[in-house]
Amino acid sequence: MRSPENVIEIRRLFDRELREQARPDGPGVRVERVGPVVRQTGGPDDWNGVVWSDPGLDAAGADAAIAAQIEHCTALGLPDFEWKLYDHDSPADLGERLRAAGFVAEEPETLLVAPAEALAGPAELPEGVSLRPVTDAAGAELMAWAHERAFSTDGRRLLHQVVKRLEEAPEEFVAVMAVDGDGEPVCSGRMELYPGTGFAGLWGGGTVTDWRGKGVYRALVAYRARIAAERGYRYLQVDATDMSAPILRRLGFLELGTTTPYVYRPAR
Incomplete structure (x- = not known):
């Protein structure tokens, strides 16, 4: 499971099944594709955010998509909205563009998988x-x-x-x-x-x-x-913190990359 080919194959499967084709993570929330992103929206106690963005997203498209998500969460009065960014997402400077728009980067996590x-x-x-x-x-x-x-x-x-x-x-x-x-x-x-x-x-x-x-x-x-x-x-997937990642690696988990939550909190 540790060859580069396996990493790419499993990451593509993860992107397709859990991000592009994401399902609501609970009752009362909805997942929808809006332009180049897939996002989940629920109430103030639910997780709200972007789970996937089009691999072909360019700079202009990224800025437009970011602005649209800010407008979306502000109109709904949500306390916060997350863009879950993965290190293989495009464009390469998407994180910088999110920060420039007012999103705040939280601690990065390591995306790990292992055969269940x-x-x-x-x-x-x-x-x-x-x-x-x-x-x-x-x-x-x-x-x-x-x-x-x-x-x-x-x-x-x-x-x-x-x-x-x-x-x-x-x-x-x-x-x-x-x-x-x-x-x-x-x-x-x-x-x-x-x-x-x-x-x-x-x-x-x-x-x-x-x-x-x-x-x-x-x-x-x-x-x-x-x-x-x-x-x-078939697979277990974890967004691991620095504390849990070493334990999981010793258990046989394979690193697919990193993910960083970028959180936007509308002004009150």
């Missing part, structure tokens, strides 16, 4: 830690708490998204958390299953500080890989 079946084996957990599927609002609240503890960030949007997915599209969504002997969550992760594609996406996975480096994150990856493989998905 290869990672579906057993993974040892630390003593006293167990995995618990998240299936209801109470579990989602614990999951959001784990997210807050791991990332020192507000978990309310995550809570909203998890509850919504569990209620309205449980067949396309998997959530799990690791809990210690006292029942407190120490790590949580999600998986989006993309019907009609070969991919399942892994999200979350942040581990509280005292439990890092003990195999908890790896166990959550293996748990989700087993479910993905059982349901016929």
Whole structure:
């Protein structure tokens, strides 16, 4: 899986199935192609942004598309709008053009993929830690708490998204958390299953500080890989942070490139 030919082939498949042919990531949102971009639009608690842009996009077309997205999100009163830029997107200076238009670049992430079946084996957990599927609002609240503890960030949007997915599209969504002997969550992760594609996406996975480096994150990856493989998905896909990327590479994930969120926040 590590030849340059495989990288190009899988990246093309990813671009086609998960970006150009993207599906809504939850109920109540829509995905549409508007000119040279594919974007998702929902409410203020949903993810709103551009997921794909035409590979033939030139400088003039890019500036026009950027202006159109700013007008779109401002007219809807959205709190923010993201253009998810990949390092192989065109034109080569698209990131600079986004910044010039008022988008702010957030931390880049590494796009990684791996065969689900290869990672579906057993993974040892630390003593006293167990995995618990998240299936209801109470579990989602614990999951959001784990997210807050791991990332020192507000978990309310995550809570909203998890509850919504569990209620309205449980067949396309998997959530799990690791809990210690006292029942407190120490790590949580999600998986989006993309019907009609070969991919399942892994999200979350942040581990509280005292439990890092003990195999908890790896166990959550293996748990989700087993479910993905059982349901016929060929690849796992991750937008990995600098913290998780080294772990995933050791597990056998292959780097396809990098992705940077560019976020626009309309003036209030």
